Amino acid sequence: MTTRHLPPYVARITKFLPLAPLERLISKAAEHVAKEHPDFFERLDDYAGKSYVIMPSDLDWITALSFQNAHVQIRLSRSLEAFPNRDVLVKAPILSLLNLLDGQEDGDALFFSRDLTIEGDTEAVLALRNALDDAEIDFLYQIAQLAGPLSDPIESSAKSFLSRLQNRKTSSNPDIDIRHGMTGPYPS
Amino acid sequence: MTDQPLKSEALTPMELVCPAGTPAALRTAVDAGADTIYCGFRNETNARNFPGLNFSLKELQRGIDYAAQKRAKILVAINTFAQAGKTDLWKRSIDDVAQSGAHAAILADIGMLDYAARTHPDLRLHLSVQAAAANADMINYYAHEFGVKRVVLPRVLTVQEIAAINAEIACETEVFIFGGLCVMAEGRCALSSYCTGKSPNMNGVCSPPGDVSYEEYPDHLESSLSGITINQYPKGEAAAYPTLCKGRFESAGTTGYVFEDPVSLNAAHLLPALQKAGVTALKIEGRQRGKAYMAQVVASFRRAVDALSTGDNIPLETLLAPLTEGQKSTKGSYQKTWR
Numbered sequence: 362m363t364t365r366h367l368p369p370y371v372a373r374i375t376k377f378l379p380l381a382p383l384e385r386l387i388s389k390a391a392e393h394v395a396k397e398h399p400d401f402f403e404r405l406d407d408y409a410g411k412s413y414v415i416m417p418s419d420l421d422w423i424t425a426l427s428f429q430n431a432h433v434q435i436r437l438s439r440s441l442e443a444f445p446n447r448d449v450l451v452k453a454p455i456l457s458l459l460n461l462l463d464g465q466e467d468g469d470a471l472f473f474s475r476d477l478t479i480e481g482d483t484e485a486v487l488a489l490r491n492a493l494d495d496a497e498i499d500f501l502y503q504i505a506q507l508a509g510p511l512s513d514p515i516e517s518s519a520k521s522f523l524s525r526l527q528n529r530k531t532s533s534n535p536d537i538d539i540r541h542g543m544t545g546p547y548p549s
Numbered sequence: 550m551t552d553q554p555l556k557s558e559a560l561t562p563m564e565l566v567c568p569a570g571t572p573a574a575l576r577t578a579v580d581a582g583a584d585t586i587y588c589g590f591r592n593e594t595n596a597r598n599f600p601g602l603n604f605s606l607k608e609l610q611r612g613i614d615y616a617a618q619k620r621a622k623i624l625v626a627i628n629t630f631a632q633a634g635k636t637d638l639w640k641r642s643i644d645d646v647a648q649s650g651a652h653a654a655i656l657a658d659i660g661m662l663d664y665a666a667r668t669h670p671d672l673r674l675h676l677s678v679q680a681a682a683a684n685a686d687m688i689n690y691y692a693h694e695f696g697v698k699r700v701v702l703p704r705v706l707t708v709q710e711i712a713a714i715n716a717e718i719a720c721e722t723e724v725f726i727f728g729g730l731c732v733m734a735e736g737r738c739a740l741s742s743y744c745t746g747k748s749p750n751m752n753g754v755c756s757p758p759g760d761v762s763y764e765e766y767p768d769h770l771e772s773s774l775s776g777i778t779i780n781q782y783p784k785g786e787a788a789a790y791p792t793l794c795k796g797r798f799e800s801a802g803t804t805g806y807v808f809e810d811p812v813s814l815n816a817a818h819l820l821p822a823l824q825k826a827g828v829t830a831l832k833i834e835g836r837q838r839g840k841a842y843m844a845q846v847v848a849s850f851r852r853a854v855d856a857l858s859t860g861d862n863i864p865l866e867t868l869l870a871p872l873t874e875g876q877k878s879t880k881g882s883y884q885k886t887w888r
Contacts, residue, residue, distance in 0.1 A: 491601030
């Protein structure tokens, strides 16, 4: 089992990141992704117009996404109150969210382990999860591409750093012991 | 029945049949070692009709081509029951499968089996688990009348009963070995309909997501279906799907799982016994799951099936526990020890 929680020192550093330039950076990468993955919007279908709010549980910023007209609109905020008209709220550690994005972790398994919680329009959440899982998006690659000639070293450094964080050996959710699972009588 | 592995080299190798809800999942399953992949169209004709899931005809054809490169086969599930006045959708889907080059169609509706057998005599037909064919007479009827070549057995039989059926039928059997576990007879369960008006049998959805809601409270997570509370998970307890059959209710003065606990099927230990019982194919449930599930579950069972020829037993319970509902597994009715 890999760790999905950011170490506190990394979470603390991200508190000082200015949101406006970060929003521009992520939006630009998302537009590249949108152009390369037209099937994603087709699969999302009627749910493209929904407002998805993604809340990394170990960071202090929140992302709102919508996908109308084959474009990705992204807004960042430090407060959930900034998105009162959201249709969906998805909450999980940032590393798990990144793993979901590139298909390294199973959404249902994250839900079973209580690492991921959802509120709001369950149909829209499923549509987004399935569309993302099919799209095979390498978001770190897309972000690194914005760095032009430095894209390769930036991508490999970022991936190596994330890999080290993922492979730290502790339980993903210390509250749940997977050897025992739920309490109560079970069939053998 | 024993958990000791049996050496099975003299027996025919069993086929590993794996799910795919998206083209990416299909490629993942093929790459992980699936012999056969089953999938469905993006409509009410298949029993996993969830938003963002399933295939267009073009995606199916690309999937068939991809699988063929690695000598894998594609099955297409058209396994809901055709709705009155809308049977053209089911018939068109059967026509599409017949022309797609898929290995077989998996059907449940007796009328659609008749249509497929008469209209496309060369189309290989499998009988879906949704048909709930649980005895030799019933299976032989489908095989004789419609030329069904394989039946997916309902998850209500012991290994001994499966062996007895195999001794009396003229077609292949496929059994579930891993994944979500219906505790009711498939194709006949009305619990989801009772609550939401929609069922896997007619609409392809059990507990349709539009009727599901989750609410996070300081000390527990609550899941509801059409306003009916299905479960409350205290902090620290693994969660499960919001289905009525695995809900926790008050009854006779106690609160508990009235129908069944939230667990998934894992019959890894029973592979030698299933092989000895004459089973042709082993099926993994989970078209609604993501690529990560496919990669891990399919690769694990590939190793377990391949190891049968040497008598090796590859333990999968702990390895796959995080992917199972409630993070617990059961051998289900293969070894009946239910309360």
